[in-house]
Each structure stands twice: as structure tokens, then as C-alpha cells.
Amino acid sequence: MTESTENQFETGTVVYDPVSDTVGEYQGPAGPYALLRPLGGGREWEARPESLRPATPGERLSAAVRVANSRSFQGTPEPLSPAPVRDCAACADLAALRDDARARHDGSAETDADVLLRRHQRRYHAALLGLAQYALVPDVSAGAEYETSCTECRAGSGARQRPADVEEWQHAHTRDTGHARYRRTVADYAVLAAR
Numbered sequence: 001m002t003e004s005t006e007n008q009f010e011t012g013t014v015v016y017d018p019v020s021d022t023v024g025e026y027q028g029p030a031g032p033y034a035l036l037r038p039l040g041g042g043r044e045w046e047a048r049p050e051s052l053r054p055a056t057p058g059e060r061l062s063a064a065v066r067v068a069n070s071r072s073f074q075g076t077p078e079p080l081s082p083a084p085v086r087d088c089a090a091c092a093d094l095a096a097l098r099d100d101a102r103a104r105h106d107g108s109a110e111t112d113a114d115v116l117l118r119r120h121q122r123r124y125h126a127a128l129l130g131l132a133q134y135a136l137v138p139d140v141s142a143g144a145e146y147e148t149s150c151t152e153c154r155a156g157s158g159a160r161q162r163p164a165d166v167e168e169w170q171h172a173h174t175r176d177t178g179h180a181r182y183r184r185t186v187a188d189y190a191v192l193a194a195r
């Protein structure tokens with residue numbers, strides 16, 4: 001009996017290779033060597049059969065965890081390019097830079113701009129981005145409100161449902177007092193709704 005036949009394992013047995021300090025799946029003999037395949041696939045390697053032993057449950061587990069981790073890492077899709085935050089000049093600049101790079105098919109410049117944009121947004125728009133999962137929608141249970149107040153005597157119309165009601169109040173107030181300057185406001189109600 002040669003050493004290589006002495007240490008035969010069934011194909012698929014998970015074995016520990018002390019030389020590479022790696023756990024692998026036994027594939028079969030390859031000349032004087034044993035052919036092992038990394039868990040989770042990849043390039044096979046030749047191990048010295050006499051050094052192999054079945055992997056312990058702990059070794060198998062940590063190898064499986066390593067495979068799962070690398071899978072989830074590789075499987076993470078490239079995050080979408082961040083959208084510029086409205087009314088932010090820095091966002092607009094960086095987004096323009098990125099769009100320009102994309103138009104030129106300059107992938108590395110595009111990535112650079114994306115990285116800068118993300119960094120800027122994490123720094124300046126963190127709170128805002130936290131709200132990105134919500135959409136601002138008008139509150140249909142409450143319509144807009146119109147209100148006016150006299151800037152001379154502070155008398156106010158109170159909240160009204162229609163602009164015409166406010167104008168009517170102004171006419172009456174001017175007629176009664178001679179005051180002619182008003183501060184008008186419109187208010188609407190909004191709801192932050194989860195998308």
C-alpha cells in the first residue's frame with residue numbers, strides 16, 4: 001500500500017490540509033497527490049495525501065462561514081449612484097462631474113465622483129438621507145388653509161378654507177378701520193409617509 005492509497009477519502013469528504021491550513025473537498029487522487037477543491041468552489045489544489053485528515057466540525061463550520069461571508073461580499077450589488085440632494089450646490093457639482101464622466105465612458109472618474117458624492121452626503125445630509133425612506137405627501141384629510149392679518153393692528157382673519165373668505169375679511173376690515181396692509185399666509189398639511 002502506498003501512502004496515497006492509504007489516505008483515500010470518499011469524493012466530497014471535507015478534509016483539512018495542514019500544509020495550506022485550509023479545509024477543502026476531496027476530489028480524488030491526482031498522481032501522487034490528492035486533489036482538493038475549496039469549499040464554495042474555486043481552483044483546485046494538490047495536497048499531500050498523507051497529511052490530510054477529515055476536517056473537524058469546527059473547521060468545517062468556520063470554512064463554511066468564510067465562504068458565506070465572501071459570497072455575501074461578492075454578491076453585494078454595486079450600490080446605486082446617489083442622487084443629488086435638491087438645492088445643494090455641492091451635490092449638484094459632484095453629480096454633474098459624475099454624469100460628465102459617465103458620458104465620456106470614463107468609469108474610474110465616474111467612480112471617483114460617486115465616492116465623493118457619497119462622502120459629502122454622509123457628512124452633510126445624513127439626517128436627510130435617513131428620511132429618504134419616506135415620501136412627503138399632502139395630507140388629504142386637511143386641505144390648505146388661508147389666513148391674513150392686518151399689519152397695523154394685528155387683527156387676524158383666522159384660518160379659512162378658501163382665499164375668497166380671506167379677501168372678504170380684508171375688505172370688511174379696511175372698510176371698518178381704514179387699515180390697508182395685510183400679511184397673508186397659506187398653510188398646507190403634509191405627511192411623511194413610509195414608501
Ligand SMILES: [Zn+2]
Pocket residue numbers: 085088089090091092120121124125
Ligand atoms: Zn449635498
Ligand SMILES: [Zn+2]
Pocket residue numbers: 150151152153154155173177179
Ligand atoms: Zn387693522
